[in-house]
Amino acid sequence: MQAALFFALLVLQGGGVVWHDVHAFGVEGKAWKGTKAPFDRLPAKAEAKVRKAVWDLSRDSAGMCVRFATDATAIHVRWKLTKKRLAMSQMPATGVSGVDLYVRHEGQWRWLAVGWPEFPVSSARLVAHLAKTQRQYLLYLPLYNGVSSVEIGVPSDAKIEKGKAPKHKPIVFYGTSITHGACASRPGMAHPAIVGRRLGYPIVNLGFSGNGRLETEVAELMAEVDAAVYILDCCPNLSGDEAGKRLGPCVRALRAKHPATPILVVEDRTYPSSFLVSHLRKRNSENRKSLRAAFDVLVTAGQKNLHYLRGEELLGVDGDDTVDGSHPTDLGFQRQAAAFLRVLRGILPR
Amino acid sequence: MQAALFFALLVLQGGGVVWHDVHAFGVEGKAWKGTKAPFDRLPAKAEAKVRKAVWDLSRDSAGMCVRFATDATAIHVRWKLTKKRLAMSQMPATGVSGVDLYVRHEGQWRWLAVGWPEFPVSSARLVAHLAKTQRQYLLYLPLYNGVSSVEIGVPSDAKIEKGKAPKHKPIVFYGTSITHGACASRPGMAHPAIVGRRLGYPIVNLGFSGNGRLETEVAELMAEVDAAVYILDCCPNLSGDEAGKRLGPCVRALRAKHPATPILVVEDRTYPSSFLVSHLRKRNSENRKSLRAAFDVLVTAGQKNLHYLRGEELLGVDGDDTVDGSHPTDLGFQRQAAAFLRVLRGILPR
Numbered sequence: 001m002q003a004a005l006f007f008a009l010l011v012l013q014g015g016g017v018v019w020h021d022v023h024a025f026g027v028e029g030k031a032w033k034g035t036k037a038p039f040d041r042l043p044a045k046a047e048a049k050v051r052k053a054v055w056d057l058s059r060d061s062a063g064m065c066v067r068f069a070t071d072a073t074a075i076h077v078r079w080k081l082t083k084k085r086l087a088m089s090q091m092p093a094t095g096v097s098g099v100d101l102y103v104r105h106e107g108q109w110r111w112l113a114v115g116w117p118e119f120p121v122s123s124a125r126l127v128a129h130l131a132k133t134q135r136q137y138l139l140y141l142p143l144y145n146g147v148s149s150v151e152i153g154v155p156s157d158a159k160i161e162k163g164k165a166p167k168h169k170p171i172v173f174y175g176t177s178i179t180h181g182a183c184a185s186r187p188g189m190a191h192p193a194i195v196g197r198r199l200g201y202p203i204v205n206l207g208f209s210g211n212g213r214l215e216t217e218v219a220e221l222m223a224e225v226d227a228a229v230y231i232l233d234c235c236p237n238l239s240g241d242e243a244g245k246r247l248g249p250c251v252r253a254l255r256a257k258h259p260a261t262p263i264l265v266v267e268d269r270t271y272p273s274s275f276l277v278s279h280l281r282k283r284n285s286e287n288r289k290s291l292r293a294a295f296d297v298l299v300t301a302g303q304k305n306l307h308y309l310r311g312e313e314l315l316g317v318d319g320d321d322t323v324d325g326s327h328p329t330d331l332g333f334q335r336q337a338a339a340f341l342r343v344l345r346g347i348l349p350r
Numbered sequence: 351m352q353a354a355l356f357f358a359l360l361v362l363q364g365g366g367v368v369w370h371d372v373h374a375f376g377v378e379g380k381a382w383k384g385t386k387a388p389f390d391r392l393p394a395k396a397e398a399k400v401r402k403a404v405w406d407l408s409r410d411s412a413g414m415c416v417r418f419a420t421d422a423t424a425i426h427v428r429w430k431l432t433k434k435r436l437a438m439s440q441m442p443a444t445g446v447s448g449v450d451l452y453v454r455h456e457g458q459w460r461w462l463a464v465g466w467p468e469f470p471v472s473s474a475r476l477v478a479h480l481a482k483t484q485r486q487y488l489l490y491l492p493l494y495n496g497v498s499s500v501e502i503g504v505p506s507d508a509k510i511e512k513g514k515a516p517k518h519k520p521i522v523f524y525g526t527s528i529t530h531g532a533c534a535s536r537p538g539m540a541h542p543a544i545v546g547r548r549l550g551y552p553i554v555n556l557g558f559s560g561n562g563r564l565e566t567e568v569a570e571l572m573a574e575v576d577a578a579v580y581i582l583d584c585c586p587n588l589s590g591d592e593a594g595k596r597l598g599p600c601v602r603a604l605r606a607k608h609p610a611t612p613i614l615v616v617e618d619r620t621y622p623s624s625f626l627v628s629h630l631r632k633r634n635s636e637n638r639k640s641l642r643a644a645f646d647v648l649v650t651a652g653q654k655n656l657h658y659l660r661g662e663e664l665l666g667v668d669g670d671d672t673v674d675g676s677h678p679t680d681l682g683f684q685r686q687a688a689a690f691l692r693v694l695r696g697i698l699p700r
Binding site: 094103110272275318319320 | 622
């Protein structure tokens with residue numbers, strides 16, 4: 001009798017919502033098991049290996065997502081953030097610290113709902129009034145904040161289970177703030193996420209804001225992940241000299257363990273104000289020249305399965321697709337995803 | 351001697367920047383002279399006429415811009431905000447409270463720089479290292495904040511003057527939060543701003559977040575503005591019944607003073623989650639049915655030069671162009687602007 005009363009109170013308190021830790025379903029985009037905290041992007045051992053800035057940024061949950069299947073008529077999410085700063089001046093809190101829900105519908109991933117963050121614990125009913133039909137869902141975690149726990153809540157009469165995961169090896173992105181997700185309005189709109197949805201591949205996001213610097217210690221960590229493709233997209237955080245000097249060691253660090261896996265080398269996106277601001281035009285030009293020369297050296301030296309994406313293909317020609325002259329908006333990310341998809345479709349096995 | 355020293359100190363303090371109040375160049379998008387504060391969107395007399403929510407929202411500078419011409423090698427902006435809340439959860443501070451600079455280049459408006467806001471006074475060097483060439487500029491003011499002063503700063507050796515203004519009558523938009531600009535990343539990316547740049551028309555933005563309700567008192571105020579086109583785009587803030595009932599009185603209020611000016615009636619955009627969430631699908635369907643019926647009654651009654659834009663044309667088919675299931679991101683605004691441009695190009699004189 002007492003137990004029944006206690007249970008009734010519990011359900012009442014939770015509004016009839018039963019909460020499930022997402023570890024029950026698995027966290028995609030997390031490439032290592034031995035992490036210091038449950039949603040870290042790099043393994044615990046990396047703390048002694050990479051620069052502090054890289055380590056600190058690796059604790060953001062960028063690129064992580066959870067696949068689940070449920071017949072729930074409503075879906076709730078509760079997530080605990082690690083950082084108080086919910087937003088950036090040029091990126092909204094929904095992208096920095098929010099969660100983003102997609103659903104499989106007629107053979108495609110369709111956006112369904114976003115979760116607005118609060119510090120430290122956010123709890124949101126993402127969607128309600130759904131027909132009681134089993135569906136596949138994909139929940140993206142915050143791009144520029146960390147999470148210490150994530151739970152999915154469904155009504156007590158709902159079934160919920162692990163979702164169908166892609167069978168492919170992941171596409172591993174190593175990059176800058178742009179790869180990290182600045183400045184998407186929601187986590188699902190960063191280009192690695194769009195690429196993953198469109199291709200049906202898992203992705204691993206190793207974007208480190210301001211600190212994607214083609215470092216061999218990061219490449220050595222990447223090489224621990226058995227990837228479908230490795231993407232090296234660090235130019236915006238490097239001078240021309242650095243871009244040229246660092247490409248070779250990074251590629252060789254990957255090749256030491258993966259002699260044949262495709263590697264995609266990406267130039268820096270065109271600064272949209274570079275048509276008037278000459279030092280930005282110069283920076284684009286020097287970075288590209290230097291990266292291309294280093295790439296050609298690798299090819300000439302016999303490296304196989306190296307691919308190249310030109311920077312001028314990444315954004316549009318109207319100059320209107322960044323928020324600040326550097327970071328894509330959702331418009332820029334959609335265009336950038338299209339550029340990656342064009343080249344990746346030629347690289348990935350059919 | 352003392353005066354020279356004083357002047358030298360002044361220039362030193364200002365870093366050699368000379369500041370110009372934008373009223374020297376004129377404020378476009380402000381349709382009334384008799385305003386309570388210098389950047390209000392409605393005249394002072396409206397305070398006694400419209401609901402308080404509409405009045406309060408009319409004090410945001412949405413849609414206002416300043417045209418100037420200068421040969422300055424650097425452009426600074428200083429603006430004083432009226433509201434402390436710089437951002438919204440799903441819209442970044444750059445869009446809510448920032449300023450946005452475009453430049454005329456090869457016959458087109460090209461984005462150049464954004465100004466990040468601070469409260470109460472923001473001061474930003476938007477761009478530097480420009481060649482010393484006379485150019486036309488367009489500076490957009492904050493979308494969801496008010497300004498009490500705006501100044502443009504240029505180096506003391508620069509010439510600066512009023513820019514070339516479009517000779518057309520303005521396109522007057524009356525709408526909801528979407529017209530108001532939620533959730534553009536920068537003021538220049540709200541669809542009325544894009545439409546204005548692309549057509550070369552001044553625009554007047556009468557978007558009132560959550561309060562664009564096809565009210566006759568607002569239509570009567572709109573009728574005081576001699577417009578190229580009046581746009582009525584309030585459906586998202588109305589029930590189906592209201593949309594139908596209120597269209598006629600609004601159109602008649604405009605027609606009382608402007609018997610022949612084109613009026614464009616716009617349906618509500620499709621909710622991107624409506625494919626699964628039936629009450630949103632129902633809301634879209636009822637609003638459209640009701641608005642269309644009221645529109646057809648007006649046409650049957652002999653009203654001329656009425657035009658109609660269908661809601662399903664406003665956003666894309668991928669469902670990825672809003673941040674929150676209602677408000678467009680820059681991706682959504684670009685698509686929405688394209689939809690408006692298609693219909694406006696058929697309406698405006700060639």
